[in-house]
Amino acid sequence: MTDLLNKPLTSEAGSDQFAPTKADKFTFGLWTVGNRGRDPFGDFVRPVLNPLVQVKKLSELGAWGLNFHDNDLVPFNATPFERDRIVKDFKQALNDYGMVVPMATTNLFFHPVFKDGAFTAVDPGVRAYALQKTMRAIDLGVELGAETYVFWGGREGVDAEASKDPMEAVKRMREAINFLCEYVKDQGYNLRFALEPKPNEPRTDTYLPTVGHMLAFISTLDNPDMVGVNPEVAHESMAGLNFYQGVAQALEVNKLFHIDLNDQKGPRYDQDLRFGSESIKNSFFLVKLLEEKGYTGPRAFDAHAYRTEDEAGVWDFALGCMRTYNMFKEKAKRFAADAEIQALLSEINGGDQTYGGLLGGKYSPEKASRLKGSDFDVDKLASRGYKYEKLDQLTIEIILGVR
Secondary structure, X not given: XXXXXXXXXXXXXXXXXXXXXXXXXXXXXXXXXXXXXXXXXXXXXXXXXXXXXXXXXXXXXXXXXXXXEHHHHOOOOOOHHHHHHHHHHHHHHHHHOOOEOOEEEOOOOOXXXXXXXXXXXXXXXXXXXXXXXXXXXXXXXHHOOOOEEEEEOOOOEEOOHHHOOHHHHHHHHHHHHHHXXXXXXXXXXXXXXXXXXXXXXXXXXXXXXXXXXHHHHHOOOOOHHHEEEOOXXXXXXXXXXXXXXXXXXXXXXXXXXXXXXXXXXXXXXXXXXXXXXXXXXXXXXXXXXXXXXXXXXXXXXXXXXXXXXXXXXXXXXXXXXXXXXXXXXXXXXXXXXXXXXXXXXHHHOOOOOOOHHHOOOOOOHHHHXXXXXXXXXHHHHHOOOOOXXXXXXXXHHHHOOOO
């Protein structure tokens, strides 16, 4: 352990205003910086990166915490003795470097037993084993301090449409989440669940593929207050959706329990690119939303370094994710302080206030009667210009740093 932790850090955080600190609440999954660069067309390009090294290096870069799947930390076939030794060493490293574990999850997609899914698999034995594995992983997560538990249904879907009744599959998913909620309550854990949607990959089609699907599903659970969402930039983008809008919807109903930040080039496969490296405008609005609308949870990066990188490049990647977030945070402050932009927004959101008193709030017969009896000058309303072109250009100038 000592030798592992004495390796020199190859990418220093620096002292500028964008340097990350633990107050920023940035986290990385063990599977992110630990990604070895394998893809469907090529084998590993980087050696295994010990979790203890990840704790040390990320702490030195300014990260706040680490997240993990159960088998990211404890190998699948580890003995109880091996499990306890690994957890003990990991706890010590967390303590030594002032790091936390705010979120944990279960790997229900890698082992061949899950080739047809986990909670929605057709085989009852597989479904039962998935519950057992998840309960044990929940115990591990809570032991290390996690207060949020994420469920990504990696193989909860279909390739052959005739293979599953989709209504039965959603019912099985509901039963599993309900069961695990009761398990958490029975154990007295301070833990809530966050469901992570993804439209496809590795299955052709995945159940509950978007934030909207998940929000609707949560409303059908026995303990909906315990369950929220963990949206990921790349996942919503794969479906051609605007991630910023989906996150706003989750925030508005107090269901944004966790968030995975990365980037994506278009609706292709899941690329997990460095945060803010491609979708600069959307990333800006996402950071602005999180910072201004009261999100207090971790800023979790679920991404990985390019396959071209060695270990030094991995730390360049991790630092880049955090610095870019802080750059967008500073841009959001400039946007809020820009007098011309704020005056324009005030004008845009003003409009004709003649009927303002009839909008918002609850229905009343009086409001309905007055609205039905009003004489609207629709030609005048239709003739208004909204100055969105000017507003968007000013936004671009903020992002590009010329304002």
